[in-house]
Amino acid sequence: MRVSRHYNLGRTQATLDFVDVDIVKDTPVFLSPKALTMLPSDFGDECVHLVQNFFHGVLEAIRAGRHTDAERLLKQLREPNETRLGLSKGKARGRALGSGSAHDVWQSLSRSEAVKTGLIEDLEDTVLMVEGVSVDIVSDMTTNIIREPLIRYTQQMCEQYEIPMMTGVDSGPLWNARDQKWYSNFTELPLAGSGKLILVPKVLVRTHLQYDAGEYFQHFLLTHMRDYELAVNSELVEIIKSGKGKRQRTRKRVTKKALVGKYGNGKAAIIAQTRKHPTALATYKALKRDEKHLPLTLDDISGLEGAPPVDWNVLLSNVREVPTGRTDAGRYEKAIEGILTALFYPNLTNPRVQHEIHAGRKRIDVTYTNMAVNGFFKWLAAHYSAAHVFVECKNYGKELGNPELDQLSGRFSPSRGKIGLLVCRTFEDKALFLKRCTDTAKDGRGYILALDDDDISNLVAARQNDRLFSEWTLLRTRFNTLID
Incomplete structure (x- = not known):
């Protein structure tokens, strides 16, 4: 019983940003510390800082002979059953960090010549040189350390997909990097299966760590x-x-x-x-x-979960079957977000629906974080302001014009990004609208790629038939017309 089915989300793993875990059993993947460094966002930066801050604090305490302080820090590392990730068989039980194992980790670190001599600098180094530390322990330690941003991510996903949460749930230990102390509080989290549930972005999980x-x-x-x-x-x-x-x-x-x-x-x-x-x-x-420590593919994740491969025809039908008109605008937006989330994974991640900016005075239908390591979106990030890619969905029964272009370009900024997709059902005069997109670009108001139902179909065909789908020839060709 996976999260999507338990909460009747009407979605498959491909259209969800988080790992669609079983609510009772572990899914055999790990949270990779290296993957955090590949996520160019406030979330990624915060997680990297927390991990480095905690681990360096432990190493400094050991090297200074403050072993009581080091053990006190490590003692708060508990079984992160909430994520349902790991190698446990049957009910999730956090095999790596059980009772007493945090003490074992401290003992191994405190006795390690690699720690004393400075050979160990980062958490993943421990996999190479500390007895008893393996991939699952490093993953569990990382999960503990970044629990607070993971809780906020879970709350965002729950609000987005209308997953019910309980109030007054014990957060578990949270790391305060400023004071270098653990603390806890009561928070909102979903409860399912074997207890509270913390969701993990699928772009962060791997089947192995980078170091071996x-x-x-x-x-x-x-x-x-x-x-x-x-x-x-x-x-x-x-x-x-x-x-x-x-x-x-x-x-x-x-x-x-x-x-x-x-x-x-x-x-x-x-x-x-x-x-x-x-x-x-x-x-x-x-x-x-x-070395590119690449995220798992959709097929990889489906195989690990024992789920069928992505049915692109169903995702496309979900878009095409939405009636045109404002009445079904919300349904159309959900269908577009679902298919784009699947199409552009792992290059575009963390879709934020109805994302508020300017203190809530403006909203963006969907905002993606651009974390591409290759292909078209990587090229965009290297040459243009493309930290995020914005999507506006127009389920109009009328022709789009300058007001729709101005609305999307008004969401751009140098820090957020200046790249957007304007998605609609069809154009009466597509060539004319594409020229308007070029005018917007030449006026320095950002780069807007207009896509209709036929374009979405072409992107799906490219995703199905081309192993180098990250190049997105249609998008690159259309972008080139904006800059020629």
Whole structure:
């Protein structure tokens, strides 16, 4: 029983911004700290700051010998059952951080040479070099630390999709970065299945963390260790002969088996050898910084949830079947938001419906956060003010004109963004309206891409048939007409 079905949302995972978790059992994905750094928004910035602030506070306390302070901070890390994420079988129970395990994490950190010597700088480093810390523990620690912004996100989603919430729900521990203290309060949250529910944006979850101890040891650290043994011509060096007579050749080698036999493996060996070969860690981290830690695809998530793949024809029918006219404007807006959320994931995320600006004096039908790492929307963000992409939905039975263009361009600003989609049913004179969009752009009032039902159909076809759908040829071509 997933959230969408439990609350009769009439939506599938593709059209929801959050992970459509089972209300009782865990969904086998993790919240990735690295993914937070890829979210260019106030929400992402706040989460990154909270994680860095908490973890650096713990490390400073340990390095200063204030172990009581460090353990006190870690003791508040509890089982984050509220998200229903993780590897638990059956009822969600937060396998990673159970009773006493926060003490174990503190003990591992306090005894770790990697902490004392400064090899560990970030939370994900612990996966490489701290005994007993694995992907699920890092995910659970992250969830605890960013619980407060996740609660606000949950409340936003509940208001947006009309999910009922209970008042007076214990928030659980919340991290105050300013005072570097935990606190708690009573808040509003939905209750479902095994208890209170905190929703997590699907763009933040992964099936693995970016750092992997086995990968680092096998493909980076052992390589540096081998090169060192060869350079000093140690006892691990073997002479390999090939050919006969004058054609006989010799070469030296050091096997990984021999290295493991002499130095061992596991995190203790990783720490010891990383201190001897720090460039191995620097190389690994540099590679990971440049590596795209991409969100799961819609198909990935459907597979993990045991759900059927996205039915694009149904989403398109939801739009086309809405009668034209102001009476069904709200229904049309919901249908457009649903199909665009599915189409543009993971490039555009966190759709905020009826987003208020200017102290509530103006509203935007739908506001998306642009977090594209490739394709058309990434190109927009690199060359234009495109932190957000705004959508106005017009279910008119009449032709659109300058007033509709002016309404959308009036929502633009350098900080919010100056890119918008004006979506309507049809145009009597499409060429003329596109020229008006060009006039708006040339007057410096922002860039508006006008789309009708046929354009939405073309975007769906591109999404279905082109693996490089993030390029969005139709959108790029239409944008080029605004800037030529």
